[in-house]
Amino acid sequence: MKKLGIYIHVPFCRAKCLYCDFCSHPPRNGEKTEYVEALKRQIASYRERFCGYTADAVYFGGGTPTLLSSDQLGGILDALRASITVSEDAEITSECNPATVDRTALTKLRAAGINRLSIGAQSFNDDELCALGRLHNAANVTSTFDDARAAGFDNISLDLMYGIPRQTRDSWQATLDAAIALSPEHISAYGLRVEQGTPFGTMGDSLVLPDENLTAQMYLDATERLEQAGIYQYEISNFACRGRESRHNIKYWKCDEYVGFGVAAHSYFDGERYAAPTDIDSFVSGKFIDEQSVARVDEHEAEVEFVMLAMRLRDGLRCEEYRKRFGIDPAEKYTPRFAPYVVSGHVVADERGYRFTREGMLVSNYILSDVLDL
Numbered sequence: 009m010k011k012l013g014i015y016i017h018v019p020f021c022r023a024k025c026l027y028c029d030f031c032s033h034p035p036r037n038g039e040k041t042e043y044v045e046a047l048k049r050q051i052a053s054y055r056e057r058f059c060g061y062t063a064d065a066v067y068f069g070g071g072t073p074t075l076l077s078s079d080q081l082g083g084i085l086d087a088l089r090a091s092i093t094v095s096e097d098a099e100i101t102s103e104c105n106p107a108t109v110d111r112t113a114l115t116k117l118r119a120a121g122i123n124r125l126s127i128g129a130q131s132f133n134d135d136e137l138c139a140l141g142r143l144h145n146a147a148n149v150t151s152t153f154d155d156a157r158a159a160g161f162d163n164i165s166l167d168l169m170y171g172i173p174r175q176t177r178d179s180w181q182a183t184l185d186a187a188i189a190l191s192p193e194h195i196s197a198y199g200l201r202v203e204q205g206t207p208f209g210t211m212g213d214s215l216v217l218p219d220e221n222l223t224a225q226m227y228l229d230a231t232e233r234l235e236q237a238g239i240y241q242y243e244i245s246n247f248a249c250r251g252r253e254s255r256h257n258i259k260y261w262k263c264d265e266y267v268g269f270g271v272a273a274h275s276y277f278d279g280e281r282y283a284a285p286t287d288i289d290s291f292v293s294g295k296f297i298d299e300q301s302v303a304r305v306d307e308h309e310a311e312v313e314f315v316m317l318a319m320r321l322r323d324g325l326r327c328e329e330y331r332k333r334f335g336i337d338p339a340e341k342y343t344p345r346f347a348p349y350v351v352s353g354h355v356v357a358d359e360r361g362y363r364f365t366r367e368g369m370l371v372s373n374y375i376l377s378d379v380l381d382l
């Protein structure tokens with residue numbers, strides 16, 4: 009049986025955060041029910057194509073999946089199990105916004121089969137949360153975390169953000185310390201990106217952000233402080249206790265197959281990449297694929313993507329895995345290309361392969377676009 013990752017997009021949020029360009033909106037009356045039914049139809053349509061596959065990672069992302077009831081999320085999982093074997097030890101994650109769920113709801117979620125929670129904390133500083141337009145405060149993060157533990161979740165991730173308007177190095181370190189004090193199994197730490205089409209994207213100079221040097225320092229602070237706490241860095245932006253790395257995320261970085269369900273969800277399945285439409289009305293009426301998005305992945309594209317994503321991981325590009333995938337040794341092509349960055353201390357090259365140093369991870373985009381001719 010081949011292993012497969014499943015992503016399920018829930019495009020509902022109570023309100024939009026000021027920086028967010030994800031596909032989500034406040035639900036209209038009856039929209040959640042209609043959407044869940046459409047999701048179940050889409051999942052059922054894959055039954056035959058899933059023959060020979062086992063799902064070992066399922067991820068409810070959004071949006072705010074916990075705006076659906078535990079019955080609705082459980083119903084989607086039941087529909088999935090009717091179409092594909094979900095392995096007994098599957099990692100089944102739901103993203104969760106603080107203050108959208110209480111202990112009772114989390115207990116039901118756990119009983120419905122969800123065994124990992126990813127809590128969108130972002131910061132433990134109330135002024136920063138307010139600046140981001142988040143609907144919760146720091147105390148809500150802590151209480152949601154405690155409720156999740158009490159509900160039986162023994163695998164919890166916290167999302168944190170640096171580069172927030174007016175954030176200081178001290179306040180970022182305080183956020184890291186507050187997160188560490190909760191003893192989560194996993195932490196994601198992303199730098200804020202200002203996207204076009206968001207309220208932040210229209211604010212121009214009135215948006216006062218930490219400068220490049222300060223955000224770089226914040227990134228290094230995260231890697232050092234989290235590693236000291238035993239939460240090791242396994243990817244550019246992701247940290248985990250040993251054995252608690254996100255199986256779902258690793259599938260993306262290893263270019264393994266996954267199928268996305270729901271509006272705007274992307275898939276990489278059977279040699280093709282494709283996406284669902286972003287318009288919820290089209291989706292609910294049964295248009296599950298945006299035909300324009302369907303593309304067969306050719307060998308060159310697959311190779312570039314494999315190298316680019318593997319280099320995000322701390323283990324980097326492994327020669328053995330590359331050989332297994334493409335039938336040739338990567339050394340002839342990549343040793344000369346990485347050589348200047350080995351000299352500058354940004355890349356380590358040895359018999360296992362190539363990987364970024366901590367300083368290299370800071371400028372990984374620049375190095376990869378050079379090495380891969382992007």
Ligand code: SF4
Binds near residue numbers: 070
């Ligand atoms: S909660 Fe997440 S998905 Fe929803 S608006 Fe905020 S950042 Fe976007």
